[in-house]
Amino acid sequence: MEAQTIIAKRIAQELRSGMLVNLGIGIPTLVANYVPQGMSVFFQSENGLIGTGPIPEEGMAHPTLTDAAGHPVSALPGSSTFDSAISFGLIRGGHLDMTVLGGLQVDSHGLLANWMIPGKMVPGMGGAMDLATGAKRVVVAMQHTAKGKPKVVPQCSLPLTSLRPVDLVVTELAVIAFPEGRATLVETAPGASVEQVISSTDAELDVPQDVPEMRV
Amino acid sequence: MKTIHLQEAIALIPNGASLMIGGFMAVGTPERLIDELVHQGKRDLTIIANDTALPGRGIGKLVTAGLIRRTIASHIGLNPETQQQMISGKMAVDLVPQGTLIERIRAGGFGLGGILTPTGVGTVVEEGKRNIEVDGKNFLLETALRADFALVHAFLADYSGNLAYALTARNFNPVMAMAADKVIVTAEHIVPIGVIAPDHVVTPAPVVDYLVVNE
Numbered sequence: 001m002e003a004q005t006i007i008a009k010r011i012a013q014e015l016r017s018g019m020l021v022n023l024g025i026g027i028p029t030l031v032a033n034y035v036p037q038g039m040s041v042f043f044q045s046e047n048g049l050i051g052t053g054p055i056p057e058e059g060m061a062h063p064t065l066t067d068a069a070g071h072p073v074s075a076l077p078g079s080s081t082f083d084s085a086i087s088f089g090l091i092r093g094g095h096l097d098m099t100v101l102g103g104l105q106v107d108s109h110g111l112l113a114n115w116m117i118p119g120k121m122v123p124g125m126g127g128a129m130d131l132a133t134g135a136k137r138v139v140v141a142m143q144h145t146a147k148g149k150p151k152v153v154p155q156c157s158l159p160l161t162s163l164r165p166v167d168l169v170v171t172e173l174a175v176i177a178f179p180e181g182r183a184t185l186v187e188t189a190p191g192a193s194v195e196q197v198i199s200s201t202d203a204e205l206d207v208p209q210d211v212p213e214m215r216v
Numbered sequence: 217m218k219t220i221h222l223q224e225a226i227a228l229i230p231n232g233a234s235l236m237i238g239g240f241m242a243v244g245t246p247e248r249l250i251d252e253l254v255h256q257g258k259r260d261l262t263i264i265a266n267d268t269a270l271p272g273r274g275i276g277k278l279v280t281a282g283l284i285r286r287t288i289a290s291h292i293g294l295n296p297e298t299q300q301q302m303i304s305g306k307m308a309v310d311l312v313p314q315g316t317l318i319e320r321i322r323a324g325g326f327g328l329g330g331i332l333t334p335t336g337v338g339t340v341v342e343e344g345k346r347n348i349e350v351d352g353k354n355f356l357l358e359t360a361l362r363a364d365f366a367l368v369h370a371f372l373a374d375y376s377g378n379l380a381y382a383l384t385a386r387n388f389n390p391v392m393a394m395a396a397d398k399v400i401v402t403a404e405h406i407v408p409i410g411v412i413a414p415d416h417v418v419t420p421a422p423v424v425d426y427l428v429v430n431e
Binding site: 045046047048049062063064065066068069070075081082083084085087088091092121122123124125126127128129130133134159160161162163164 | 240241242243244266267269270289290291292293294299302311313314315316318319322333334335336337338339340341371381382383384385386387388389390391418
């Protein structure tokens with residue numbers, strides 16, 4: 001299974017019926033493909049839509065129905081649209097049950113850096129800081145390493161997105177949580193050993209005696 | 217509210233003006249007003265908007281034409297020309313978290329001095345700002361934003377200037393319509409009074425200064 005498929009399938013298991021969920025751009029978007037059958041989840045697009053549905057068939061796109069990247073989407077029955085103040089009121093105001101964000105680095109306490117690489121990539125934070133600060137649950141979807149360099153680190157060298165720690169990091173090798181502010185190995189991916197996860201992680205990981213395998 | 221022709225509307229805007237421009241990745245952006253800004257070569261503009269879209273679309277056209285001196289936006293990552301002009305120093309760019317940007321605009325239009333938000337506390341966004349504790353929680357004081365002009369695009373405008381918006385083309389538009397000295401509106405359709413039911417009016421007519429006629 002491809003890395004991003006493992007990550008998206010595992011994160012989809014965090015969804016619960018009736019949740020309001022915001023998916024970031026990239027791997028997080030793929031989570032929508034694995035909503036368990038029969039479960040109804042509201043996906044928010046921060047440009048002003050709840051009820052975001054699949055990409056419309058060719059010829060059925062509408063120029064005023066788009067996702068946060070400006071790409072055409074569909075709206076499911078029961079959708080609603082609103083302005084950006086309400087959209088971020090939903091995000092900051094405790095109405096958003098879960099957000100799934102991409103990550104550049106996560107530190108041993110769960111602090112996330114995901115919006116800029118000084119001198120290289122300065123795209124702007126968009127909605128990331130509000131999402132990481134305001135969502136009830138923050139899940140990070142990212143590859144375990146970038147060009148061989150671990151992304152779970154003792155301390156982020158890149159600018160932080162928020163002082164609010166994330167709840168869960170899901171990679172193609174592991175699921176990591178942060179109980180009492182300590183990075184803890186919760187699951188390993190199929191075929192990945194605990195040793196492999198530890199050697200691909202720069203942060204110190206708490207490893208319980210029993211680490212179950214992800215079921216994806 | 218006055219009706220106005222496109223050229224006259226843009227002729228009202230002096231070089232060096234500050235403009236709030238509605239839209240999100242060019243969805244809901246008043247493209248005709250942008251095209252006319254480029255046509256009339258209005259320069260040294262300060263643009264307040266969510267993003268700078270893509271080259272060739274929406275605000276991206278102003279970037280390509282080199283008309284912007286300063287941009288206040290949440291995201292410029294999909295427009296490489298904005299990044300080039302920022303790096304070369306041709307354009308100043310202030311990056312603001314999206315939820316903070318919309319609230320600063322809302323504050324400007326609603327008569328507030330600013331807002332307190334938890335977003336950005338402890339990050340580079342905090343630099344130079346007051347951190348205020350309320351009931352044991354930390355917030356940043358983010359000051360209000362206003363502009364000389366708001367350029368707004370609606371789906372429907374009635375003859376009196378009441379506005380309604382379409383789907384995700386609403387975004388920053390109705391909030392910006394409250395936060396500028398002069399509000400210039402284009403609409404997909406201009407309709408008789410009554411076609412937009414009072415309950416469906418999003419921007420009330422008295423905040424609209426100019427409605428650009430559809431030709």
